[in-house]
Amino acid sequence: MAGILVWFWNERFWLPHNVTWADLKNTDELTFPQAEDLYLACPLAFCIFMIRLVFERFIARPCALGMKIQANGPQRAQPNAILEKVFTAITKHPDEKRLEGLSKQLDWNVRTIQRWFRQRRNQEKPSTLARFCESMWRFTFYLYIFTYGVRFLKKTPWLWNTRECWYNYPYQALTVDLHYYYILQLSFYLSLLFSQFTDIRRKDFLLMFMHHLATIALITFSYVNNMVRVGTLVMCLHDAADVLLEAAKMTNYAKCQRLCNLLFVMFALVFMSSRLGVFPVWVLNTTLFESWEIVGPFPSWWVFHLLLLLLQALHTFWSYLIVRIACRAISRGKAGKWNPLHVSKDDRSDIESSSDEDEAPPPSHKHHSSSSNGTNGAHGTNGYLTGTSCHDDH
Template identity: 70%
Template sequence: MSALAAWFWNERFWLPQNVTWADLADSESGEQYPRAGHILSAFPIALGIFAVRLLFERFIAKPCALQMGIQDFGPRRAQPNAILEKVFMSITKCPDGKRLEGLSKQLDWDARKIQRWFRHRRNQDKPSTLTKFCESMWRFTFYLYIFSYGVRFLWSTPWFWDTRQCWYNYPYQPLTSGVYYYYITELAFYWSLMFSQFTDIKRKDFLIMFIHHLATVGLMSFSYVNNMVRVGTLVMCLHDASDFLLEAAKLTNYAKYQRLCDAFFMFFAMVFVTTRLVIYPLWILNTTLLESWELIGPYPSWWLFNGLLLVLQVLHVIWSYLIIRIAYKAIMRGKVGTGKYHPLPVLKDDRSDVESSSEDEDAALNGTKAIHNMSSNGANRVNGHAASGQWVEE
């Protein structure tokens, strides 16, 4: 184990030349630097955040939803049938034509009636609008809080105004209480998301989002351990800028305030594209690639860190294209969130919505799902984001 630890914590990978872990030990003057052990404190905080969320949803979000007229009832339940239930649980939830024909003969039911039973049975396991509203309200509240805190904190830091300050005297940059709180709170929140995935609304992209949250935690932990926390705070704040807007759009969509929903989504799209395609490359990548090369030079973990940030930029381009395409289609149709063929699957969220109950609605659902599947990205945001639906979390 000691040999494995020595290999993993190799100073020549993590730190610049002529810098050792001993150099970053707490100094006699009381200065403290980031340590890997600090990350462990995120676990109890994550459990605390999860507990706060449960209380928030029950005593704040749910009363708000009921006050807005959102009812706590799910979709229509399928009538009990032992044979169909067995097929549903052990064979398939979406029987093909051949199986429908066999079940029709066995039960003496019309094939259309069996299709309807399976649709109702699938919907039966899906959450109510109230449940989704409470989940989105919690995320909206946290994202708004952490973004506000990030802006307020960074406003008084020198590296917010001059990114070269991220690299002066690196890695001998003392850890301040503000940076520690910011990092550990964000880290704990994403750990709490990983925990809550097992109790939240079950969606098709469960595994994808779990891997995304794990990657987010990994990137944040990596930047903390090698003391790239200054530029890390800039990355986190930049990605937080659009999250709460998307959750606001979802909230207003659930409450059926459609014009407000449209406005929030369009504002979200503008902020997302501006932060990810303009500010991120000109502000973040410029300092991590060019200014850091000039001031500290490259070393192994520097290459890895910048490689991950460049991959993130590629994802930004893909996500922005998908958002722009959806917004464009919405504008061309003269509406953002209404209509039979819904142009905004991100707000309808096909991973959990109730399926249609007529042939026309089935066609609409299939059309929406086709757009949605084309929009899947497999990762939400590196600090999270990219935030809702299968293609955008933070």
């Protein structure tokens, strides 16, 4: 174990040439980032998760109920022992052959059976109230941490001159505000990483999981080798769009559609301008070129940039989704089908929309008696704006 630790903390990997860990030990005059500081993030992540539970129960939920957001989930499927057994023991998405067999066995229309399986899948989805509470928690945290980051950074020289991120590197002192900002961000993303398995499951689950891992790795890497100055720029830049995204979700759940549309447009503009414009031009420029000129590359420098480029790839993908949502909304608006800014059914809607099936003809008279047993009047649940989460969205 000792040999593994020595190999992992190899100074030739983590630090620039001719710099050792002993050079970065804390003194009475100066404090530097220490790897053991990061252990504090684990219990703090648990505390954040517990604070979230309390917030959602005693603050977000009363707010949602005050806005007339219902706690009811999607319409429940009619109880049926045969279909329930297939759903729980065999498949949640039966193929055409199995549907035909079930149709003959139950004397039900195939469309009715498809609708039953859709309702049964949606039955496990969270209610609008749960979605609102989750978004309100994230909105509150992002607003707080973004406000804190802006107030902190406007007093720093590296916000106005990014070359200050590398002057005298790595012998740059760690301030109390900077340490708090880093540990709180790391703790939040650790809590997101684990709560992702209990939160509302979305279609881009794996992408978000990879995003959280990359974010945690970036925060850890930049803290250990004292790239914290440029790290603060990355974190604050990413928080700007996330506040608007969660606000758009909340207004959509509250059915304030015009405000939702406005917030979504603002989110899209801020997201693409910050992630595809400011991030590569401002942040990647200083990490790739200014640091190369002032400090020079070293092994962990390459890993740091690999993670930054991974984030940029995710930014590009999510920007594509946003543009796709906007183009679809505009095209439908021109056709007179809906408001061109209406975004309540985006590509990441985590409740299956069934509008196509609900427009189908009613079941044939052959199976009328069976299909009228509560399933004939089923309606699909509209998807809600889940947006393109961005941290988390870093």
